[in-house]
Amino acid sequence: MVDYRTVKSVAVLEVNNPPVNALSYNVRQGLQDGIERANKDKEIKSIIIIGKGRTYPAGADISEFSKPHKGPNLIEVGLGIESSRKPVISAIHGTCLGGGLEIALFSHYRIALESAKVGFPEVALGLLPGAHGTQRLPRVAGMAFAMEIITSGRHVSAREALQHGILDKLVKGNLLSESLDFAASLPFSVPHNRRLRNVPAKGAENADRIFEVALNKVKQKQNGFIAPINCLKAVKAALLPYEEGAKIERELFMELLTSGQAKAQQYVFFAERAATRWYVSNEKNQKKCSAVPVKTTGVIGAGTMGSGIVVTLLRAGLPVILVEQDSQNLERGVNMIKGILQGSVNLKRMTSQQMNKCLQQLTPAQSLDSLHNVDLVIEAVFENLKLKEEIFGKLDEICKQQTILCSNTSTLDIDKIARATKRPDKVIGTHFFAPAFVMPLLENVYGTKTSGETIATVMNLGKTIRKIPVLVKTCHGFVANRMLARYQTEASFLLEEGCLPHEYDQVMEEFGFPMGAFKVGDLSGLDIGYRIRQELAKANGYTVTTDTRYIQGERFSSLADKLYELGRLGRKTGKGWYKYDRPGAKEAFVDPDVTDIILKHCKDAGIIRRKISTQEIVERSMYSSINEGFRCLEDGVASKPEDIDVIWLHGFGFPRYRGGPMYYASTIGLAEVYDRICYYHKTFPESSYWVPSDLLRKLATSGRNIPMSDWSTAATVNKSRL
Numbered sequence: 247m248v249d250y251r252t253v254k255s256v257a258v259l260e261v262n263n264p265p266v267n268a269l270s271y272n273v274r275q276g277l278q279d280g281i282e283r284a285n286k287d288k289e290i291k292s293i294i295i296i297g298k299g300r301t302y303p304a305g306a307d308i309s310e311f312s313k314p315h316k317g318p319n320l321i322e323v324g325l326g327i328e329s330s331r332k333p334v335i336s337a338i339h340g341t342c343l344g345g346g347l348e349i350a351l352f353s354h355y356r357i358a359l360e361s362a363k364v365g366f367p368e369v370a371l372g373l374l375p376g377a378h379g380t381q382r383l384p385r386v387a388g389m390a391f392a393m394e395i396i397t398s399g400r401h402v403s404a405r406e407a408l409q410h411g412i413l414d415k416l417v418k419g420n421l422l423s424e425s426l427d428f429a430a431s432l433p434f435s436v437p438h439n440r441r442l443r444n445v446p447a448k449g450a451e452n453a454d455r456i457f458e459v460a461l462n463k464v465k466q467k468q469n470g471f472i473a474p475i476n477c478l479k480a481v482k483a484a485l486l487p488y489e490e491g492a493k494i495e496r497e498l499f500m501e502l503l504t505s506g507q508a509k510a511q512q513y514v515f516f517a518e519r520a521a522t523r524w525y526v527s528n529e530k531n532q533k534k535c536s537a538v539p540v541k542t543t544g545v546i547g548a549g550t551m552g553s554g555i556v557v558t559l560l561r562a563g564l565p566v567i568l569v570e571q572d573s574q575n576l577e578r579g580v581n582m583i584k585g586i587l588q589g590s591v592n593l594k595r596m597t598s599q600q601m602n603k604c605l606q607q608l609t610p611a612q613s614l615d616s617l618h619n620v621d622l623v624i625e626a627v628f629e630n631l632k633l634k635e636e637i638f639g640k641l642d643e644i645c646k647q648q649t650i651l652c653s654n655t656s657t658l659d660i661d662k663i664a665r666a667t668k669r670p671d672k673v674i675g676t677h678f679f680a681p682a683f684v685m686p687l688l689e690n691v692y693g694t695k696t697s698g699e700t701i702a703t704v705m706n707l708g709k710t711i712r713k714i715p716v717l718v719k720t721c722h723g724f725v726a727n728r729m730l731a732r733y734q735t736e737a738s739f740l741l742e743e744g745c746l747p748h749e750y751d752q753v754m755e756e757f758g759f760p761m762g763a764f765k766v767g768d769l770s771g772l773d774i775g776y777r778i779r780q781e782l783a784k785a786n787g788y789t790v791t792t793d794t795r796y797i798q799g800e801r802f803s804s805l806a807d808k809l810y811e812l813g814r815l816g817r818k819t820g821k822g823w824y825k826y827d828r829p830g831a832k833e834a835f836v837d838p839d840v841t842d843i844i845l846k847h848c849k850d851a852g853i854i855r856r857k858i859s860t861q862e863i864v865e866r867s868m869y870s871s872i873n874e875g876f877r878c879l880e881d882g883v884a885s886k887p888e889d890i891d892v893i894w895l896h897g898f899g900f901p902r903y904r905g906g907p908m909y910y911a912s913t914i915g916l917a918e919v920y921d922r923i924c925y926y927h928k929t930f931p932e933s934s935y936w937v938p939s940d941l942l943r944k945l946a947t948s949g950r951n952i953p954m955s956d957w958s959t960a961a962t963v964n965k966s967r968l
């Protein structure tokens with residue numbers, strides 16, 4: 247795990263723990279032993295710590311956090327490095343993160359390749375840099391920079407790290423030989439100020455003000471998370487004598503380590519990686535199927551979604567041919583794309599030059615014929631099956647044989663769309679989330695005939711365009727919208743029973759969502775849901791009006807349709823569930839007209855309103871969705887609970903510190919969740935989605951605590967028995 251060798255009078259400790267040289271037990275032990283050995287060897291004058299392969303250690307081994315502790319801890323290893331009589335140089339390349347950066351800060355010198363990155367990402371795992379990182383960084387980089395880096399978790403470029411004193415030297419070429427030259431230039435003993443514990447933290451004079459500013463920022467940007475607050479408190483403690491500060495860091499670290507938030511966020515770290523691994527069958531899976539290259543793309547429809555998708559593709563360097571139905575819509579779409587890119591320039595997320603480069607890659611067009619030679623097309627026209635079938639039929643005629651045809655439909659059956667073509671193996675859903683240029687999720691939806699190669703290609707495309715791709719099977723609404731439908735339906739019933747939109751939204755925002763369901767509704771546009779309901783009605787042979795209270799025996803709330811018919815489409819019309827200063831404005835205000843509409847609706851329907859508790863709002867919103875999540879596992883629409891959680895985290899802004907709805911259910915306890923679902927089923931028999939999922943019942947009543955990793959297996963067993 248740590249290879250020890252000598253090059254002349256230098257001991258080289260090379261960490262060898264692929265893929266990221268995480269500081270697992272054997273690595274910590276190896277570093278400790280190596281430092282001791284080098285100090286005992288009279289021939290050795292200095293020591294280099296370096297990483298083999300792609301990186302210097304990228305941090306502690308996260309998978310060890312939930313296991314019993316073994317071997318020396320990181321602090322013991324670090325203190326051994328710092329007290330080494332012979333100079334220790336950390337030679338950094340790749341990503342020197344978390345515990346890795348702590349080891350580097352215990353070292354007396356830090357030299358790095360220009361391409362290296364350093365950072366403390368612990369905050370994303372619900373932790374703080376607990377091996378004296380919060381005490382050492384302010385001693386080299388100052389209080390303000392340390393607070394910013396540790397609370398944001400961002401990766402800092404080597405150049406910036408050099409400017410802030412984190413690194414001593416940047417080099418090009420061969421890191422080891424540069425480090426050996428550097429070692430040769432050093433004095434044999436370690437100067438007092440190269441042991442950072444001996445150096446005072448910088449910026450002490452303004453520490454209180456820096457702390458207050460940083461605290462306000464994290465309360466705004468990371469509301470609900472406890473780690474950033476503990477990070478700030480720990481950095482502030484660096485003003486105290488070293489041992490006292492380190493003791494406070496330890497207490498704050500332990501508080502986080504044992505918190506539910508850290509466990510949830512560490513679960514998310516692995517869930518995000520697990521979600522990108524896909525398996526459909528023995529023949530169709532990630533290991534057996536390769537992606538085909540996508541060098542050119544087409545997008546059809548330049549509305550809300552199409553324009554966002556175009557921006558995402560252009561930003562990833564892919565050329566796009568954009569097709570609209572007429573010149574007016576095309577011009578509007580292109581302007582929207584320009585506006586989004588200009589917004590990025592204004593926010594300094596890209597330069598004008600990069601924007602112009604993107605725009606040069608955009609080819610507006612009015613005919614599908616222009617797509618004949620592209621590698622992949624994404625259709626984003628109105629949510630209308632007939633229209634999509636017509637377009638896919640034409641694309642099949644026009645596009646070259648290899649072209650992959652994707653639909654951004656949010657609900658429609660991919661198999662039906664595929665049937666309009668003679669290449670169902672090359673048809674797949676690529677479901678982006680609004681706004682598509684912001685939301686990280688890409689829900690890829692395979693149909694019965696979609697090939698493994700097509701799946702591999704869109705999963706790969708997801709990574710290329712810097713999204714988090716998750717694979718699900720086709721069905722109405724897939725996983726995201728199928729579960730969300732429960733959440734939204736319960737929200738609308740809660741309005742009928744006693745809540746107002748802002749009251750509901752406040753509860754769910756306090757739960758941790760960035761916006762409640764009604765603010766999201768206004769953002770997406772109330773016409774989207776309206777169209778989906780109309781489509782569904784058409785497909786199933788019934789009609790929906792503003793007087794409808796039941797559909798095929800199921801309770802239905804027509805409140806959203808009432809708002810739609812009044813032209814209240816949300817932000818875009820300046821009025822929706824809230825009112826806005828002007829169309830397109832962001833700040834939502836409570837609208838007494840909406841209260842009147844709701845009260846009248848209830849009166850006409852003979853509904854007696856009541857006070858609804860926070861617990862009921864959260865339970866009905868979350869448990870109805872969770873029950874549907876278990877059904878998705880049962881049906882094989884989702885292949886593992888991690889996929890569902892990642893969908894909610896990145897598609898709907900579910901709070902990371904709660905892990906995702908399925909993980910959240912596991913923390914509540916499936917028996918408790920099941921009991922409450924049974925209760926709501928009894929209370930609301932006219933909403934069949936409250937019928938408890940078979941899989942949930944089975945897991946909840948097993949009398950054992952079945953780990954999440956076994957839920958999908960239980961679902962398969964369940965199915966094979968049916």
Ligand SMILES: CCCCCCCC(=O)CC(=O)SCCNC(=O)CCNC(=O)[C@H](O)C(C)(C)COP(=O)(O)OP(=O)(O)OC[C@H]1O[C@@H](n2cnc3c(N)ncnc32)[C@H](O)[C@@H]1OP(=O)(O)O
Pocket residue numbers: 265266268304305306307308309319320321341343344345346348367368371373374375376377516519520
């Ligand atoms: C009393 C003592 C108190 C001591 C307290 C000490 C507290 C600490 O100091 C705590 C820490 O260090 S916490 C860890 C901090 N480091 C991180 O969070 C870095 C996490 N990794 C990354 O960001 C990317 O993997 C990275 C940017 C590095 C690379 O990205 P890539 O996209 O190239 O690769 P990934 O697909 O993300 O990763 C490849 C495989 O490696 C696994 N992995 C990554 N980082 C890991 C880590 N730190 N621990 C364990 N496994 C890790 C990752 O899961 C993936 O595995 P597979 O999915 O199986 O391939």
Ligand SMILES: NC(=O)C1=CN([C@@H]2O[C@H](COP(=O)(O)OP(=O)(O)OC[C@H]3O[C@@H](n4cnc5c(N)ncnc54)[C@H](O)[C@@H]3O)[C@@H](O)[C@H]2O)C=CC1
Pocket residue numbers: 546547548549550551552569570571575625626627628629630633637654655656657677678679680770774
């Ligand atoms: N708005 C949302 O939040 C989300 C929507 N979706 C899905 O994305 C698709 C598009 O939705 P939006 O962008 O919201 O709709 P939109 O109404 O904003 O845009 C649709 C665009 O398609 C164009 N169009 C219609 N027929 C066309 C044709 N024959 N040829 C070329 N262009 C044509 C229209 O002119 C319009 O600009 C739908 O399937 C929707 O369900 C998916 C995820 C989220």
